[in-house]
């Protein structure tokens with residue numbers, strides 16, 4: 254797996270004639286990049302890099318419920334990742350696949366979305382007239398606000414943090430905010446639009462479905478419903494199929510040659526699945542900032558016409574018209590990150606500074622010596638889309654079960670139990686699942702989470718080596734010729 258703060262060189266760069274693809278994932282916590290080459294033995298990840306973005310930003314308009322990220326910081330992390338790769342590797346890249354955190358929205362002004370500049374290793378861009386990214390974790394749209402919106406004609410219901418809901422929120426609460434902007438997309442759509450110099454942004458079906466008000470059968474926005482309610486239709490991107498080429502780069506970028514093909518931006522969840530799922534009897538468990546447990550739906554499956562907002566399982570578009578049934582939890586690695594942040598703040602108040610990475614190591618080690626606990630933690634600090642009101646709670650507290658090991662064990666158990674409550678083991682068995690493939694760095698770096706998965710889902714669980722959204726995004730562009 255990828256390590257923070259350094260580029261990992263894993264092999265030679267592509268020799269002339271071999272295809273080399275750059276995969277990028279703009280995640281909620283970190284940016285990841287990987288170089289993947291096709292060899293006679295199959296695909297090899299030759300370089301990889303990960304950088305935390307530290308992009309969380311205040312949201313004056315939305316207050317405490319808002320969750321925004323500073324685009325400049327995300328692009329800084331991306332630039333650092335690419336600058337860490339050897340030039341001779343980047344010069345061999347012929348195609349780029351980009352994925353990222355879904356549902357969120359960023360606004361920009363056409364032709365002023367970025368500024369290009371010369372760096373030591375070629376051209377790079379910096380954000381220009383761009384808003385913050387309002388992320389999938391944003392909570393400004395209350396249940397009553399959402400129920401005041403028109404009913405979508407889609408199999409997916411609309412939740413807070415979805416692009417169209419956020420645009421409605423601005424329209425109704427702060428219309429002046431939207432005035433300077435004439436383009437919008439997810440953060441990864443923005444990057445694709447900038448590197449390809451697109452006049453109008455292009456979005457894949459995967460990301461369009463994640464915004465709400467998109468019909469996956471007709472592959473079109475709910476234009477009439479949106480128009481009737483005064484929605485600014487001009488802000489909706491054009492839509493393409495996952496795997497399509499969005500454009501070619503008119504400039505070199507970090508030494509990647511001018512003319513390189515860039516794919517339409519993809520969902521990070523779908524790319525994580527693509528990086529590891531090989532059999533129709535595989536389930537995939539991805540834990541990054543969020544968490545998803547998923548199984549493929551039978552070929553030819555079409556989702557119901559209308560959504561079931563009380564269901565914990567949704568159908569997300571995958572590739573080639575296929576769907577994944579997914580328990581998409583809002584409570585994954587972010588629950589552990591919240592706990593670590595709370596500990597670090599308490600320690601600071603008590604006069605001790607601690608490095609967060611050391612806290613993760615210590616708490617995971619402590620929980621590894623604590624196989625079980627009576628402490629019970631419901632970890633839904635961030636609610637769930639199908640029951641936003643149910644927040645976290647701790648029960649069965651006894652004085653003997655309060656060590657760091659007990660609490661960490663109970664937290665990890667709670668995260669997996671919550672996923673299990675959304676998509677139980679029994680359902681996986683009935684769907685014919687034979688093994689679970691683990692992906693995402695919050696899982697790969699945490700032995701306690703792995704143990705809890707294996708206890709709650711008694712199936713073979715396999716943790717692949719190069720399994721994440723950046724590698725998946727590269728693989729999509731390698732396979733789709």
Ligand SMILES: Nc1ncnc2c1ncn2[C@@H]1O[C@H](COP(=O)(O)OP(=O)(O)O)[C@@H](O)[C@H]1O
Nearest residue numbers: 280281282283541542586587590613694695698
């Ligand atoms: N040092 C660490 N050891 C183990 N887990 C960590 C560590 N640092 C962060 N994490 C976990 O990784 C999660 C972020 O994973 P990441 O793959 O970067 O997310 P994303 O793809 O959403 O950007 C955090 O929410 C946290 O739970």
Ligand SMILES: O=C(CO)[C@@H](O)[C@H](O)[C@H](O)[C@H](O)COP(=O)(O)O
Nearest residue numbers: 280281354355522541542543581582
């Ligand atoms: O929002 C959720 C919650 O699981 C999903 O629908 C969605 O695929 C992902 O969480 C987002 O794309 C964010 O991904 P990540 O940064 O946590 O990897």
